Amino acid sequence: MKVDRRSFLGLGLGAVAGIAVSPVGLKLTDDSSIWTQNWPWTPVPVDGEVTYESSVCSLCPGSCGISVRKIDERPVKIEGLADYPVNDGGVCLHGIAGLQYLYDPARIKSPLKKNGDRFEEISWDDAIAIVADKLADIRKKGLPEKLACITDKEQGSVSELFKRLLKTFGSPNFYTMPSLESYLDVTAAAMHGEGKTIAFDLENSDFILSFGAGIIEGWGSPVSCFKANASRKERHAKLYQIESRLSNTAANADKWIPIKPGTQADLALGLCAVILKNNLFDSNATVNFKGGFNKLAATLQKEYAPSKIADITGIKASDIEKMAVLFAKAKMPLAVFGQGRGDGAQSLKELAAVHTLNCLVGNINKKGGAFVLPKNDYLKFPDESMDGISKTGFAKAKTGRYVNQLIEKVNASSQPAVEALFVYNANPCYSLHDSKSVKQAFGKIPFVVSFSSFLDETAKEADIILPSHTFLERLEDVPSGSGLAKSVVGLTKPVIEPVFNTKNPGDAVILIAKALEGSIAQNFEWETYEDCLENITSGIWDSLSEDGHVVISEGPGESTAVNVSFLSKNPASIQAQGDYELTLIPIDNMRLINAGMAASPFAIKTVSDTVLTGSDIVIEMNPLTAKGLKDKEFATLTTPMGKTRVMINLNEGMMPGVIGMVEGLGHTFNTKNMSNKYVSGKGVNVNDLIGPVIESGSGLDAAFGIKAKISKA
Amino acid sequence: MSETENKTENGSMESAGECTAGDTKDDKGLGLGVIFFIVAFVVCFLSGTLLFPKLLYSKKKQPFNFDHALHVSEAGDCESCHSLREDGSFSGIPKLATCLDCHAEDPMGETEDEAIFVEEYVSKEKEIPWYVYSRQPDCVFFSHAAHTEANGMDCVTCHGHIGESTSLKPYEENRITGYSRDIWGKNIFGIKKHSWDRMKMDDCAACHKKETGHQGYCFQCHK
Numbered sequence: 001m002k003v004d005r006r007s008f009l010g011l012g013l014g015a016v017a018g019i020a021v022s023p024v025g026l027k028l029t030d031d032s033s034i035w036t037q038n039w040p041w042t043p044v045p046v047d048g049e050v051t052y053e054s055s056v057c058s059l060c061p062g063s064c065g066i067s068v069r070k071i072d073e074r075p076v077k078i079e080g081l082a083d084y085p086v087n088d089g090g091v092c093l094h095g096i097a098g099l100q101y102l103y104d105p106a107r108i109k110s111p112l113k114k115n116g117d118r119f120e121e122i123s124w125d126d127a128i129a130i131v132a133d134k135l136a137d138i139r140k141k142g143l144p145e146k147l148a149c150i151t152d153k154e155q156g157s158v159s160e161l162f163k164r165l166l167k168t169f170g171s172p173n174f175y176t177m178p179s180l181e182s183y184l185d186v187t188a189a190a191m192h193g194e195g196k197t198i199a200f201d202l203e204n205s206d207f208i209l210s211f212g213a214g215i216i217e218g219w220g221s222p223v224s225c226f227k228a229n230a231s232r233k234e235r236h237a238k239l240y241q242i243e244s245r246l247s248n249t250a251a252n253a254d255k256w257i258p259i260k261p262g263t264q265a266d267l268a269l270g271l272c273a274v275i276l277k278n279n280l281f282d283s284n285a286t287v288n289f290k291g292g293f294n295k296l297a298a299t300l301q302k303e304y305a306p307s308k309i310a311d312i313t314g315i316k317a318s319d320i321e322k323m324a325v326l327f328a329k330a331k332m333p334l335a336v337f338g339q340g341r342g343d344g345a346q347s348l349k350e351l352a353a354v355h356t357l358n359c360l361v362g363n364i365n366k367k368g369g370a371f372v373l374p375k376n377d378y379l380k381f382p383d384e385s386m387d388g389i390s391k392t393g394f395a396k397a398k399t400g401r402y403v404n405q406l407i408e409k410v411n412a413s414s415q416p417a418v419e420a421l422f423v424y425n426a427n428p429c430y431s432l433h434d435s436k437s438v439k440q441a442f443g444k445i446p447f448v449v450s451f452s453s454f455l456d457e458t459a460k461e462a463d464i465i466l467p468s469h470t471f472l473e474r475l476e477d478v479p480s481g482s483g484l485a486k487s488v489v490g491l492t493k494p495v496i497e498p499v500f501n502t503k504n505p506g507d508a509v510i511l512i513a514k515a516l517e518g519s520i521a522q523n524f525e526w527e528t529y530e531d532c533l534e535n536i537t538s539g540i541w542d543s544l545s546e547d548g549h550v551v552i553s554e555g556p557g558e559s560t561a562v563n564v565s566f567l568s569k570n571p572a573s574i575q576a577q578g579d580y581e582l583t584l585i586p587i588d589n590m591r592l593i594n595a596g597m598a599a600s601p602f603a604i605k606t607v608s609d610t611v612l613t614g615s616d617i618v619i620e621m622n623p624l625t626a627k628g629l630k631d632k633e634f635a636t637l638t639t640p641m642g643k644t645r646v647m648i649n650l651n652e653g654m655m656p657g658v659i660g661m662v663e664g665l666g667h668t669f670n671t672k673n674m675s676n677k678y679v680s681g682k683g684v685n686v687n688d689l690i691g692p693v694i695e696s697g698s699g700l701d702a703a704f705g706i707k708a709k710i711s712k713a
Numbered sequence: 714m715s716e717t718e719n720k721t722e723n724g725s726m727e728s729a730g731e732c733t734a735g736d737t738k739d740d741k742g743l744g745l746g747v748i749f750f751i752v753a754f755v756v757c758f759l760s761g762t763l764l765f766p767k768l769l770y771s772k773k774k775q776p777f778n779f780d781h782a783l784h785v786s787e788a789g790d791c792e793s794c795h796s797l798r799e800d801g802s803f804s805g806i807p808k809l810a811t812c813l814d815c816h817a818e819d820p821m822g823e824t825e826d827e828a829i830f831v832e833e834y835v836s837k838e839k840e841i842p843w844y845v846y847s848r849q850p851d852c853v854f855f856s857h858a859a860h861t862e863a864n865g866m867d868c869v870t871c872h873g874h875i876g877e878s879t880s881l882k883p884y885e886e887n888r889i890t891g892y893s894r895d896i897w898g899k900n901i902f903g904i905k906k907h908s909w910d911r912m913k914m915d916d917c918a919a920c921h922k923k924e925t926g927h928q929g930y931c932f933q934c935h936k
Contacts, residue, residue, distance in 0.1 A: 003745065010746030014753025021754075022761020023901045027769070030897070031889040037852055040891055044851045047805065049798055072808075 048072030054081050054548050056490030057095045058471045059597065061153065061181060061482040062086070062221035064095060065549065068472070068495045075099055075472060075495050080223065085488050085551055086480055087223035094593060095223075097602035101470050102499050104600075106454045106669040106676035108467035110501040119455075119465070124503065124511075127466055132515030134447050135169065138419045139516075144170025144393035146419035150403055152177050152426050152595070154185070155376055155479045157533055161509045161524075162424060168384050168523045169516070170393025173418070175403040177426045177596070178701065180220060180342030181481040185375070186700065187337075187351040191359070192372045192560045198355065200336055201485040201556075202228035204368035205237060207330035209271075209323070211264045211354050212243035212339035216252060217588045219342045220483040238330075240323065242267065243339065244585060245620065245660050246653030257323070258655050261585050262574055262704040263313040267320070268335070268353035269567070270309030273300035274324035275360050281328070282362025289359070291565030296356075299570045312573075314655075332368025333361050338483070339704070340588030343595060344663070345433065347695045347702035349571045356564060365556035373557040376479045378489055378550070379536050387519040401699040403428060404692050410441040420447040424468075424505055427596020429457040430667065430685060433692040433703055434641060451505045456596060457668060467502040469494070474504045475530055477537060477544070487552040489537075491544050504529045566697065577691050578640040578707030582625060584659045585705035586686045592664030599664060601678030610649045611662050617644075617683030620651045620660040621710070634713040637661075639689045639706045645713055646684075659708055661686045766901045770885040770894050776833070776841050777826040780879050788815065791868045791876055803857035806843050809834060844884035846895045847872060847912060854936045864924075873909035 019025065038044075048071040057066045057078070065084025069077040078098050080091035101107075111127035112119035122130075138146060149166055151159045154176055163174050176182055181197070188196040202208060202215070202225060213219045215229050229252065232239060241253035242264065250256040259267060275281050276297050286293065306317035313320075327333045337354035338346065355370065363369025386394065399417055400406035407428070409417045421442075432438045435457070442448055442461040450462035453470050468474070473494050480488040503511075506529030513524035526532035534541050540550045576583055586594075591607045593599045604612075611618055619637060621629075629635055631650040636643055637659065646661070654660055665683030669676040693703040788794060794807045804811075818835060820827045834841050849855065860866045868876070885894035897903060898911035905911045908920070918928035 006746040007749045010748070010750035011753045014750035014755075015757045017750075018754040018757025018759075019761050022758045022765070023903070024761040024765050026903070027765070027897070027901065028889075031769075031887060034850060034890040034892065038850045038890070049804065050800060050802065 045076070046071065046074070048074070053493065053495045055472070055495055056478045056492045056548070057091075057098060058476065058478045058492050059094050059098060059101075060218070060222065060593070060595070061179065061480075062092075062223060063478045063480045063482075063488070063490050064091060064221070064223050065490060066091060066095060066098075070495065073496065075102075081548075084490075085486060085549065086221055086484065086490075088227065090223040090227060092218075092222050092226075093591065093603055093606060094599065097600040098472065100600040100602055101453070102472055102496065104454060104676060105678070106456070106598075106680070107470075107500060108453060108455055108459065108465055108502070111467065112465040114463045124466075124501070127464055128508070128511045128515050131449055131464055131466070131512050134420060135512070135516060139169065139389060142389065143419060144389055145173060145396045145399075146416065147171045147422075148173035148175065148399065148406060148418045148420070149422040149424070150175045150177065150406075150426050150428055151424045153179060153181055153481070155181075155481065157379055157477050157529075157536060158424070158506050158509070160379055160381060160536075161506055161529075161532070162422060164381060164384065164523060165509055165513050165520070167394055168386055168390050168513070168520045170386075170390035172394050172396060172398050173406070175400075175406055177403060177428065177431065178343060178345065179595075180338050180483060183338060183342065183346050183351055184481070184483060186348060186698070187355055188372060190348060190352055190566050190698075191355060191563050193563070195375055196372055196560070197375050197481070198483065199371040199373055199485045199487075200334060200483045201332075201368050201371060202334070202336070203231060203485070204235075205332045205334035206235065206368060207237065207327060207333045208232075208239045209327050209333065209335045209357070210239060210241050210243075210249065210253070211268060211335065211337050211350070212241070213249070213336045213342060214247060214340045214588050214590075215239070215249045215336075216590065217247055217249055217340060218590045219249075219338060219340065219588075221480065222590070224484060238326075240326075244655045244658050245587060246651075247587070248590070251653075257315060257319070260312070260314045260655070261583050261658055262576060264337075264339070265347060265350035265353045265573055266304065266309055266312045267315065268350065268357055269300055269304045270306055270313070270320050271324040271327065272353070272356055272360055273304040273309075274306060274321050275328045275357075276300060278325065278328075280325065281360040285359060285362030285364065285562075288364075288559065289562045289564060291563040292568035293564055296564045296568040299568065303570060327357065328361050330361075332366070333363055334358065334369055336483075340586065340663075341594060342483070344586060344588070345692070345701045345703045347574045347704075348566060348698035348700055349573065349695065350702075352564075352567050356562075356567060359562045359564075364562070365559060367556065369556070371485055371556050372560045373487065373553065376481075376487055376489070376552060378479070378540055378552055379477075380538065381536050382523075384523050385519055390519065402701070404432065404694065404701045405699060407432065407438050407441045410444050411437055416444065416446055418445045420449070421445045422449050422451065423458050423462070424451040425596075427452075427456050427458045429461055431594065431596050431687060433687050433690045433701060435685060435687050436641075451508060453502065454597070455669060456598070458596065466505075466508045467500070468505040468508070469498050469502045472496055473498045473502070475533065476504070476506070477533060486554040488549055489540065489544065489552060490549040493548070506532060569697075571695070571697050574693055574695060574702040574704060576705050576707050577693055577703065580638070580640075580707040580709040582621075582657055582659050582708050582710065583705045584637070584639055584661060584686075584689060584708035586663045586690070587620070587660040589662050589664065592662060594663035598667045598669065598676075598679040604679050604682065610651075612665060612683050613647055615682050616647045617661065617665055618647045618649045619710075620649050620654045621658070622652060622654045622656040623650045624656040625659075626650055629710065629712065635710050636713050637689070637708060637710050639708045641689050641691050641706065644684045644689065646710075648710075658705075659710065661689070663687075762901060766894075769888060771888055772883045772885055773844055774883060775844055775881045777829040778824075778880050779826070781876050782879050785876050795868075797858050797862065801856070801858040801862075806845060809838070809840050812841075844886070844893070846875075846884065846893045848893060849896065849912070850890075850892065853914075853934050855934065870908050871912060873907065 064087035065081030080089045082089040239253040241250040242257045306320045310317040335357040358370040448462040450459040452459040476492045478490045666685030669680035690706045692701040695702040922928045
């Protein structure tokens with residue numbers, strides 16, 4: 001017997017047949033199909049019990065009610081809360097993506113101390129001790145007024161706690177970042193007296209004359225504005241949009257009126273002039289006018305005649321007259337200020353001029369008009385007890401009127417104008433104009449404490465970071481503001497245990513105060529921030545904690561006097577800085593956030609490539625201005641502040657002579673320790689290219705833009 | 714011209730004899746081939762049937778033993794622990810919190826398993842990482858409530874008599890898919906004697922066909 005080729009053939013066939021008859025083939029086919037349909041590296045969400053928790057979103061001043069869907073203890077989705085008085089079930093894209101902030105790669109995971117150019121993790125006890133020691137030194141030197149604080153807003157218990165700490169420490173230097181709320185307060189203070197604010201009844205007005213307010217670009221309380229705009233057609237209400245660019249709001253309006261940038265105030269006063277000249281004003285309302293109404297009327301007739309205004313604004317005189325008549329004759333007219341989101345630079349001249357239109361047609365505190373309301377005062381803090389040092393320090397003048405002047409003073413003085421600075425919920429090194437000089441000022445302040453949740457541009461400049469919980473991890477009262485026609489206080493509640501070693505900023509302030517001992521500690525005798533909140537909201541706490549919100553007031557306020565003394569002096573209009581031919585203006589885009597916070601990775605992904613292509617920012621300009629530059633071509637944009645590489649988007653919706661650059665890009669979250677590649681290093685920060693222009697009289701930074709030139713890259 | 718034709722023309726007997734001898738040799742080769750075939754067939758078939766499952770599945774021990782029978786006698790029926798939530802979804806393997814409804818910080822009984830339970834999980838507030846015999850791929854939607862509540866099916870129909878067991882069998886994990894052997898069934902040929910022997914899609918379809926007259930549509934489970 002010889003083993004030959006056939007034997008091997010038999011062996012092979014036998015093996016094949018044996019395997020074929022065995023279950024191997026069938027089983028492996030089945031298993032591999034299951035494997036390929038459930039790749040082991042694809043994350044599978046853990047199953048669990050579904051629950052919903054209601055809270056309030058505090059990503060922007062909109063203060064929408066949210067419902068957070070949870071699987072066991074893990075929040076998995078944010079939805080709008082039905083029947084909430086602000087947003088009634090609606091929610092914006094930043095709100096639904098809010099969960100991404102919990103796990104943001106730029107989140108600060110524990111208190112940090114700067115050592116050279118690096119941050120070191122330290123314990124909370126050490127961090128609070130370092131801050132308290134430093135502050136005690138400043139107080140010992142008898143310079144308590146050299147402690148300053150910058151927050152995002154005036155209202156709310158956390159801001160109030162910072163204010164209280166400063167006051168009992170002995171410093172008047174509490175500042176807020178410019179916001180629509182601050183402009184509403186400034187306008188109300190100038191025209192109706194201190195302690196008041198303005199609200200706009202957009203959902204009832206039948207003729208909205210918007211001076212660039214991005215009603216659907218995130219102005220005011222965004223979701224509430226979306227809803228008011230959506231109901232406009234059913235209500236047969238008209239929207240006239242006056243701005244240099246065909247924004248989404250302008251495209252959605254009944255009429256878009258392109259205007260030369262920075263001339264809105266002149267147009268508003270021109271419209272006032274027409275209304276006065278044609279006796280279209282409400283004589284009952286003008287009885288309330290104080291502070292030189294006749295002088296104003298005379299100035300308007302002399303300086304703001306339609307033919308003159310036509311030259312300044314680029315709008316035909318006949319159109320100006322028509323618009324004024326339409327506005328005055330409408331049943332419930334409403335003029336709205338605050339360009340874009342309303343939190344960019346504004347001049348008091350513009351704010352007051354637009355609001356004077358409301359005052360002239362007599363829609364103040366009437367349905368569908370502008371409401372002049374007292375500021376929220378639902379918080380009842382116990383009276384402060386102050387020692388001699390704090391009394392003397394607190395009585396001193398503020399270093400600067402607004403945050404811009406503070407920065408200017410710090411940069412100008414050779415001795416530290418500010419010894420220590422607290423920054424909470426604000427990112428001045430990103431969102432103030434000429435961010436380079438803001439960073440320079442931060443460099444000159446010996447001790448900066450940031451309460452940021454993220455290692456943003458300002459936190460990077462800090463010496464100590466006491467990281468805060470995000471809005472999903474903390475308890476906080478959230479008063480509505482932003483021009484909403486009703487006053488609502490919501491309660492943000494923790495929906496998840498803190499992901500990192502962070503604290504509620506209210507608790508951090510209380511700990512610092514306690515560590516400072518003496519009369520300061522006496523003013524902060526609460527165990528925790530939660531105790532404090534319950535205590536200071538005692539009148540409304542039960543309904544606030546049970547229902548999640550309290551409606552403080554709804555509808556118009558009482559009749560009020562109108563002071564036009566600022567305008568009757570005929571203040572000069574703001575001119576853009578520089579000598580170049582073109583004007584660069586910032587553009588607000590709903591998909592981005594232009595306050596200090598960066599948009600979430602999800603939101604950034606929704607930005608169109610006419611705004612951001614790869615990592616390159618795209619600017620908008622009219623083909624008539626292009627002068628040989630082509631669409632999608634790279635160019636160099638130069639302003640007196642600096643230059644940058646940009647991509648061109650030729651867009652006939654932009655007025656000739658104007659260049660638009662989106663706000664909210666160009667974040668630099670990357671450091672040696674961490675990076676957030678999803679949002680940082682994309683585009684440029686428009687605030688780097690625009691310098692502040694301070695309006696005389698009001699002290700506001702009113703730089704609506706800056707002169708610029710564009711050349712081939 | 715071929716060799717055979719040449720030889721026939723020559724009329725050589727020798728060559729004919731050689732030819733016969735050659736045939737005999739061929740037969741022997743074939744015989745050996747058949748033997749090789751049979752041997753290889755048997756070896757491969759047995760390997761595929763007996764050895765293959767041993768290679769395919771890895772045996773894993775549960776964190777500690779669990780006595781279903783004891784718990785059923787103490788706590789009542791299956792639903793005492795494996796309950797439906799208010800929204801109708803199935804809670805599955807109970808969380809530690811459910812265990813603690815009856816168990817306390819101190820061990821109940823003196824078994825080693827109870828000691829592990831208390832020391833490793835209760836005192837550390839850690840969930841017990843049970844291996845789940847009936848876990849199905851994530852791409853399948855299955856409602857327990859629709860089967861047990863709405864149609865009165867018994868747990869045993871799919872899960873067998875696990876409620877009467879006093880110990881947990883080792884968990885056999887499929888090395889390719891990561892799922893339990895119980896889904897395909899213990900029998901590697903996929904032959905089942907009882908309704909709970911397998912939990913494959915065909916088993917769902919067969920039961921649906923029998924009970925409702927239709928095997929169901931893809932999207933009913935693969936949403």
